[in-house]
Amino acid sequence: MWQLLRPDAVNALESENVKKALPRYRKILIKKVKAKFLKVNLKEKVEKAYKILNSCGLCERKCKVNRNKTKGFCKVGNEPIISSAFVHLGEEPMLVPSFTIFFMGCTFHCQFCQNWSISQWFEKGKIITIKEMAKLIDEHKNCRNVNFVGGEPTPQLPFILDSLQYVKSNIPTIWNSNFYMSLKSMNLLKNVIDIYLTDWKYWNNKCAERLSKVKNYLEIVKRNHDLAFKDSEMIIRHLILPNHFNCCTKPILNYIAENYGEKVIVNVMGQYRPEYKAHIYSDIANYPKKEELEKAWKLAEDLGLNWIK
Numbered sequence: 001m002w003q004l005l006r007p008d009a010v011n012a013l014e015s016e017n018v019k020k021a022l023p024r025y026r027k028i029l030i031k032k033v034k035a036k037f038l039k040v041n042l043k044e045k046v047e048k049a050y051k052i053l054n055s056c057g058l059c060e061r062k063c064k065v066n067r068n069k070t071k072g073f074c075k076v077g078n079e080p081i082i083s084s085a086f087v088h089l090g091e092e093p094m095l096v097p098s099f100t101i102f103f104m105g106c107t108f109h110c111q112f113c114q115n116w117s118i119s120q121w122f123e124k125g126k127i128i129t130i131k132e133m134a135k136l137i138d139e140h141k142n143c144r145n146v147n148f149v150g151g152e153p154t155p156q157l158p159f160i161l162d163s164l165q166y167v168k169s170n171i172p173t174i175w176n177s178n179f180y181m182s183l184k185s186m187n188l189l190k191n192v193i194d195i196y197l198t199d200w201k202y203w204n205n206k207c208a209e210r211l212s213k214v215k216n217y218l219e220i221v222k223r224n225h226d227l228a229f230k231d232s233e234m235i236i237r238h239l240i241l242p243n244h245f246n247c248c249t250k251p252i253l254n255y256i257a258e259n260y261g262e263k264v265i266v267n268v269m270g271q272y273r274p275e276y277k278a279h280i281y282s283d284i285a286n287y288p289k290k291e292e293l294e295k296a297w298k299l300a301e302d303l304g305l306n307w308i309k
């Protein structure tokens, strides 16, 4: 059925984009190699991850709260809590169909968040058990991947690693994140994730602080992209914000071209719409202009990026 709804996804694994940037992902899907989580010592990682909850530093906010007793900025406790989990047909063509688990809570407070009801807890969320999560993943082994997203998956990293211990299927894992993980979390993810699906929003800490309420964005997100690039395959999403070409879009695309070249896929996304509190900020209160989108896409092309839109 998904083939009818997303015909562009049918042969996407044979595309040049995938051959250049995601050759290992492709091999997992044609059963030539195993997903990384099936080959790593997860038990050790799970123990380390749960220990972090005693003084939480899973993301760079480093709230240092004991999440067995209280909650930090993300408002996630010591159990996995999700909004929904379903076969997602709206992701990049090579990822569709994607079994996507939407976790509650986020480490950011983006003023234009499209998933604000999940990220900022306007929904209640549903607590599931570790084994239920594993069972759900196994039941969707015919999808091209399991996609951990939110909100943001970082606060729920111990539960994700724990549940992967019980998954039997050879299914690629996707870490779909704002990339504000701490170094400890980056180490826990190492050798587990098959595709890092990143969200690189800003090049400018002032923009990040004003629009996502987060400090030291650039240093952290740049560091984590460099680490992820060394560890695994990557798709970088960049959402074109109106009026942020010079401060954000241009330097981000330049950095990707200089440092990762065609070995990553860049999705230069034109679907920004002013959601949630965006109307308060004059720069992002409207849709981007057609010329702004075309300028960003032209730059991606001129830089020789392995890009899609």
Ligand code: SF4
Binding pocket: 056, 057, 058, 059, 060, 061, 062, 063, 064, 065, 071, 072, 073, 074, 075, 076, 106, 107, 154, 155
């Ligand atoms: S994951 Fe949540 S509690 Fe932990 S440091 Fe980040 S925001 Fe704070």
